[in-house]
Amino acid sequence: MKTYIRPQRSFVAGIIFGSFVIGMCYCISSYASPFMECSITHATAEIIEQDTLHGSHLESERNGSNSAGVETNFPDIDLTTMQCPTKDSAVDPSILAQLDCKKRLPHVIGIGMAKCGTGALSFFLASHPSLVHSVPQEIYYWNRNKEKSLEWYRDQMPISSKHQVTMEKTPSYIFEKDTPARIKALMPETKFIVMIRDPIVRAVSDYLHQQRVAHPRFFIPRIVKPGNEPKTYLNTTFEGSVIKPNDEVNTDNSILSHSAYVVYLKKWIELFPRRQFLVIDDDEFVKNPLPVLQQVESFLGIPNYFSEKIIYFDEQKGFFCMSRRRGSGTDCAGATKGRPHPNVDKDVIRRLRSYFRPYNTQLENMLGKRFTWS
Numbered sequence: 001m002k003t004y005i006r007p008q009r010s011f012v013a014g015i016i017f018g019s020f021v022i023g024m025c026y027c028i029s030s031y032a033s034p035f036m037e038c039s040i041t042h043a044t045a046e047i048i049e050q051d052t053l054h055g056s057h058l059e060s061e062r063n064g065s066n067s068a069g070v071e072t073n074f075p076d077i078d079l080t081t082m083q084c085p086t087k088d089s090a091v092d093p094s095i096l097a098q099l100d101c102k103k104r105l106p107h108v109i110g111i112g113m114a115k116c117g118t119g120a121l122s123f124f125l126a127s128h129p130s131l132v133h134s135v136p137q138e139i140y141y142w143n144r145n146k147e148k149s150l151e152w153y154r155d156q157m158p159i160s161s162k163h164q165v166t167m168e169k170t171p172s173y174i175f176e177k178d179t180p181a182r183i184k185a186l187m188p189e190t191k192f193i194v195m196i197r198d199p200i201v202r203a204v205s206d207y208l209h210q211q212r213v214a215h216p217r218f219f220i221p222r223i224v225k226p227g228n229e230p231k232t233y234l235n236t237t238f239e240g241s242v243i244k245p246n247d248e249v250n251t252d253n254s255i256l257s258h259s260a261y262v263v264y265l266k267k268w269i270e271l272f273p274r275r276q277f278l279v280i281d282d283d284e285f286v287k288n289p290l291p292v293l294q295q296v297e298s299f300l301g302i303p304n305y306f307s308e309k310i311i312y313f314d315e316q317k318g319f320f321c322m323s324r325r326r327g328s329g330t331d332c333a334g335a336t337k338g339r340p341h342p343n344v345d346k347d348v349i350r351r352l353r354s355y356f357r358p359y360n361t362q363l364e365n366m367l368g369k370r371f372t373w374s
C-alpha cells in the first residue's frame with residue numbers, strides 16, 4: 001500500500017507547487033502585457049550579427065541571450081520585440097529607460113518603384129514587432145516636402161524603441177535627381193528597398209492607376225525635350241498610350257519610362273554601398289512573400305517573425321494576406337491593389353520587350369542578378 005500512497009502525496013504536492021508557479025507567471029505576464037504585444041524568443045544571433053550597417057542607427061549592440069543585453073526586473077523579456085507603451089504608468093521604469101521611446105528618422109526607406117508591390121511590402125512589415133512604419137506609408141519628404149526640416153521628417157514617424165527599425169516608403173523618391181546626394185549628406189547609413197517587376201506588367205498597372213486618377217492633362221500628348229523627365233500620357237487603350245500614331249514606341253510617356261529601372265537606380269547605387277540596397281522582384285513577392293519577408297528581416301538585422309503561421313493565400317482577394325495583425329486594420333493590403341489587367345496586343349508586347357531589353361540587361365549586370373522577365 002505504501003508504494004501507492006507516496007506517489008499520491010507527491011502528486012498533490014506537485015499540483016500545489018505547479019499552480020503556484022503558473023499563478024506567478026500569470027501575475028508577471030499581466031503586469032508586462034500592456035507593453036508586450038508580442039514576445040519573440042527565437043531571435044537568432046546570426047541575424048542580429050548581420051546588423052553591422054544598422055549598428056549606428058539602432059543605438060545599441062544586441063546580443064543573443066537577453067537580446068538587448070540589459071538588466072531588467074524581467075530577465076526573460078526580449079526588449080528587441082517590445083513595443084513602446086502608449087501609457088507609461090504600468091511600465092517598469094528600468095524597462096522604459098532601456099526602450100528609450102521617441103520618434104526617430106527612418107533607418108530604411110522604400111524608394112521605388114510605383115506599382116511594384118511597395119504597399120503590400122509595407123503592409124506586411126508594419127506588423128513586425130521590431131519595425132515601426134510611418135502612417136501614412138508615403139511621406140514625400142525628399143520631393144514634395146523637401147523645403148521642410150529634418151525635424152519635420154522625424155515628426156512624421158511613429159514613436160519607436162531604440163531596438164526597433166523605423167521605415168517609410170515613397171516610391172517616387174527614386175526619380176528625384178538630387179535626392180540621393182541629399183540623403184547621403186544627411187542620413188548616409190540609410191538602407192533602401194527597391195521593388196521592381198516585369199517592366200511591361202508594371203506599365204500596365206501604372207496605366208490602370210493613372211486612368212483612375214484621370215487628370216485632364218494626362219490625355220494631351222506631350223513632346224519631352226531630351227534630358228527632361230517624361231510625362232504621363234493616357235489614351236483610351238494601353239496600346240494607344242504606349243505606341244504613337246506613327247507606330248513608334250512612345251518613350252516620352254512616363255508609364256513606359258518608369259519601367260526602365262536601371263536609369264533611376266544607377267544614380268543611387270553609384271552613391272551608396274551596394275550592401276545598403278535590397279532589390280525585390282515583385283513577381284516573386286506576389287507569388288510567395290514569405291522568403292522575401294525573411295530576406296528583409298535579414299537585410300534589416302531584425303529577429304525572425306514571419307512564418308507560414310501568419311501569412312496565408314486569400315482565395316477571394318487573390319493575394320497573400322496576414323492571418324494575424326497587431327492593432328486594428330484589415331488583413332490584406334489595400335483595396336486599390338490587384339485591378340484586373342487587360343490582355344495586351346501580342347505585337348505590342350513583342351515591341352515593348354525589345355524596347356526594355358537593353359535596360360534589363362544593364363540592370364542585371366549592375367545588380368549581378370537575373371530576372372525571369374528579362
Ligand SMILES: Nc1ncnc2c1ncn2[C@@H]1O[C@H](COP(=O)(O)OS(=O)(=O)O)[C@@H](OP(=O)(O)O)[C@H]1O
Nearest residue numbers: 114115116117118119120205286319333337338339
Ligand atoms: N500581397 C499582396 N497584396 C496586394 N497586392 C500585392 C501583393 N503583393 C504584391 N502586390 C502587388 O502590388 C501592386 C501595387 O503596387 P504598389 O503597392 O507599389 O502600388 S502603388 O505605387 O503604391 O500605388 C499590385 O499591382 P496590380 O495587381 O497591378 O494592382 C499587386 O500586384
